[in-house]
Structure formats: C-alpha cells, structure tokens
Amino acid sequence: MSKEKLTVVYHDDYLNWLLGPGDGSHPTNPIRAKLATEMLVAQLRDDVEVIAPFSDSTVDADLGILKETHSEDYVVEVLEGISNQWNGTKPIMGETAFKMFRGTIRAVEKILSGVSKVAFNPQGAKHHAKTSSASGFCVFNDMAYAAKAFKNAGLRPLYLDWDIHAGDGVAHMLRGSGVPCISIHNGSTYPNDSWLQNSGTGELHHPAELNYNFNLRRGASDDEFKEAIDGARVIIDAYKPDVILLAAGADGHFGSSNLVELAKFTADGFTYAANMVAEMATKHADGRVLIGGAGGYQPLKETPETWALVVSTIYNQVRKGLVQNG
Numbered sequence: 001m002s003k004e005k006l007t008v009v010y011h012d013d014y015l016n017w018l019l020g021p022g023d024g025s026h027p028t029n030p031i032r033a034k035l036a037t038e039m040l041v042a043q044l045r046d047d048v049e050v051i052a053p054f055s056d057s058t059v060d061a062d063l064g065i066l067k068e069t070h071s072e073d074y075v076v077e078v079l080e081g082i083s084n085q086w087n088g089t090k091p092i093m094g095e096t097a098f099k100m101f102r103g104t105i106r107a108v109e110k111i112l113s114g115v116s117k118v119a120f121n122p123q124g125a126k127h128h129a130k131t132s133s134a135s136g137f138c139v140f141n142d143m144a145y146a147a148k149a150f151k152n153a154g155l156r157p158l159y160l161d162w163d164i165h166a167g168d169g170v171a172h173m174l175r176g177s178g179v180p181c182i183s184i185h186n187g188s189t190y191p192n193d194s195w196l197q198n199s200g201t202g203e204l205h206h207p208a209e210l211n212y213n214f215n216l217r218r219g220a221s222d223d224e225f226k227e228a229i230d231g232a233r234v235i236i237d238a239y240k241p242d243v244i245l246l247a248a249g250a251d252g253h254f255g256s257s258n259l260v261e262l263a264k265f266t267a268d269g270f271t272y273a274a275n276m277v278a279e280m281a282t283k284h285a286d287g288r289v290l291i292g293g294a295g296g297y298q299p300l301k302e303t304p305e306t307w308a309l310v311v312s313t314i315y316n317q318v319r320k321g322l323v324q325n326g
C-alpha cells in the first residue's frame, strides 16, 4: 500500500452548481469541494492524485451507467436542466449533477483497478436522490451505483453514512440488494423517513434487510457520535466487508451555518469516526474505502476542513495499518 496514492476526483466544473440565488450564498456552495481538494493536496502532497470526473471517451459509457441507476425519463429531464432542486431550466446544472456522479464512477474505477485503496469525491454521496426524483440537494445517487458496481465485481460492499440527515435514498435504492446500509443521523428532522428515523433517539435496525440506523437527538455531542460509531463498528466487524463506502457528511459539525445546528460534533468526533473506518478497512477490506462528501453547510471553512481531516486520517491510517500487516 505504501505506494498507492489517495485519489481525489475534482474539477472546477463542479463549481457550476449554484443553487438558490446563484451567487454562492446557498449552503451547498461547491467551493467547499475546491477548498477540501486544495487542503488535501497541501497536507499529503505527492501522495494525492487529483483526477477529473470526466473525459470525452467515457461519456457514452457513463451515461449508460446513469440510466441503469435512475429511470431514463428522469435522467433525460435533468440533463435538459429540469429538476426540483433549482428554479427554471438550467442545463448546466443538469450537466454538473452528471459530472458529480461521474466523479464517483472514476473513483470506483481507481479502487477496482487497484490503483488506489482510498478515493474521495467531494461532490459525491448524493444520498437523498431516489430512482426517479431529486431530494435534499441530491440529484443522482452515486453511492447506490457504486455499491452495485462493487457487488457486480465480486466484492462485499458495505455503506456507512454519518451525514446528520438519514441516508434515505441509498437505503431505499439498495433495499433488497444484500448490501448493508448503516446510517447515523438526527432522528427527527429531514428526510423524516419512518423506516430509518424514530422521531427521537436510539437504534432502529432491520437486520433481516441489513439496514441499521442510529438516531441521535438534536444537539448531540461527540460522545453520542462516538457511541454510534462504536455500534457501527460492531456491525461492520461482524459483516467483514471487502470495500467500505462512506458518506462523510460534515453537517453534524458545531457552529453557525445556513442550516439549523442539529449536532455539535467537533474534529475529535470526526477523527474517532475516521479511525474506526480505517481500522475496519484495514482489517477486512485490504484498505479499500470510497468516500463521498455528502452534506456540509459551512462551505468556506468547517466543511472542507472536516472532509480533509476525515479523508487524510483514513488514508494515513489505512496505509499505516496495511504496512504493519505486511
């Protein structure tokens, strides 16, 4: 592993995604992806390879994958610029949503080919998107695609999601697929999905369907986050996945943001969580981790800092762990 680089999928075309008034004031301002990429390059230097999510030669194949993941009518509508995530017809937004999805295709390719153990798409893990509809700023469900791609390649993927909003789109799109889905989230806010959320706190698991949910109270601290991470560790350790998919949402971070503060996680909690993923990936998955940024509404500082912390911790700990394992 010592030679394998971290793959980060990024291109400035990701910046053509300005919701709301279109002036960057919306909490999903994609500058967060650019900043996180720059932080990772500054921290890890030659250990990072930044690649583009697209190339001319892959567009037809990528479009085919998108249409296998979502209904064709929905794909066509979005690429024409129509979605309930923005007002009016904006073809460039549809194209950007496709580019974000293509970023995860590239990350999966890097992992499957063995070029990288750890790959990160900061505009990936659009975890609320459904088969035929967008939801919660998410248009195309790249993690549902990725799980199926790994499974089709003969691996045992497992999906873990610690965005503060339940990973409903992935859970529903993977229902019946045999891929375990673990979500750590606020129990009583959007998306208000009764299969995953219990309007309060505590676990809501459906073990027969490999679906596991840790519902946190509003204002949850690092201690509660770590307790849920410990619960997730037990599930992951028992399942022994050979690739881990992570929706590394940073929107549980404390402090002011354009969304209501749902949790008060700090760098300590996120580091603990990242170390757990690295430990399980090293133990069971030969270090393979696919990371998508998911949500994060402090785009100028806390969100990119949290993503860079989580990704660099996983990368460094996996590398160390695999070297120790020989």
Ligand SMILES: [Zn+2]
Pocket: 163, 164, 165, 249, 251, 294, 295, 296
């Ligand atoms: Zn979220």
